[in-house]
Amino acid sequence: MSPDGAAASLDVAIIAKDHRRANGPALRALEDLRLTLPMGQAGAVVGPSGCGKTTLLRLIAGLDRDFTGHVALPAHGRLGMVFQEPRLLPWRSVADNIRIAAPEAHAEEIAALLAELGLADHADHFPGELSLGLARRVALARALAVKPDLLLLDEPLVSLDAPLARELRDRIAALIDEKRITTLVVTHDLPEAIALADRIFLLSPRPAHVVATLDVPAPRSRLTKDAADELETRARAALTAARKAVQ
Numbered sequence: 001m002s003p004d005g006a007a008a009s010l011d012v013a014i015i016a017k018d019h020r021r022a023n024g025p026a027l028r029a030l031e032d033l034r035l036t037l038p039m040g041q042a043g044a045v046v047g048p049s050g051c052g053k054t055t056l057l058r059l060i061a062g063l064d065r066d067f068t069g070h071v072a073l074p075a076h077g078r079l080g081m082v083f084q085e086p087r088l089l090p091w092r093s094v095a096d097n098i099r100i101a102a103p104e105a106h107a108e109e110i111a112a113l114l115a116e117l118g119l120a121d122h123a124d125h126f127p128g129e130l131s132l133g134l135a136r137r138v139a140l141a142r143a144l145a146v147k148p149d150l151l152l153l154d155e156p157l158v159s160l161d162a163p164l165a166r167e168l169r170d171r172i173a174a175l176i177d178e179k180r181i182t183t184l185v186v187t188h189d190l191p192e193a194i195a196l197a198d199r200i201f202l203l204s205p206r207p208a209h210v211v212a213t214l215d216v217p218a219p220r221s222r223l224t225k226d227a228a229d230e231l232e233t234r235a236r237a238a239l240t241a242a243r244k245a246v247q
């Protein structure tokens, strides 16, 4: 089924998603998975490895329409997506990669985005000259340049070393807060989810469904360490209970 049109929130109700395989029976990735994210909020999807997080993002993005259920995108449904691999055009400069993806964006807007993401000195560089961390930022700038109604981020900090991951996490949090873009980020890392999201969706092992939804007390940027620790403890308990339930 295809994603439906405009709504005041991201509404997802996946009845079932099976991956068909050449050899052997189909593999059920998602079952009865429901989540709602109000417009302008940031949500994080957290779940065990292989539970179906990327599958879920691909359904929401409309990249895979082979499922039963329904997805309603916020506002006009314009999407920005950042994959785990930055997927930049290697023969184009950083600035061109963004211009090609967002031909309607003004030069000043692109320059401002590059500056906000600490990329001002890299506009004329080519993807092969960038570290993974810089390439991720370019992919993020490219996704933001289209002025998305929904920003989807698949493990934006994975494979970055800790200081770089923290820096990019803080930049993403600042951009989400400033632009109030409805954002859904997939991560396996609870502290990352707590730092980025207003609402956290905890998934069961495969076939994934939402076992608990936690709201991060607002404003997220002023969350005390104690409050963050308490949320993390609750989330870990819910994830452990979900794992034990299928053992």
Ligand SMILES: Nc1ncnc2c1ncn2[C@@H]1O[C@H](COP(=O)(O)OP(=O)(O)OP(=O)(O)O)[C@@H](O)[C@H]1O
Binding pocket: 019, 020, 021, 027, 029, 047, 048, 049, 050, 051, 052, 053, 054, 055, 056, 188, 206
């Ligand atoms: N195209 C496909 N064909 C067959 N099986 C698939 C396909 N894509 C994913 N799967 C399987 O579906 C399950 C969910 O995969 P998915 O990548 O969505 O999980 P994930 O939670 O994002 O994993 P990770 O945490 O490792 O990134 C896995 O068992 C995976 O092997």
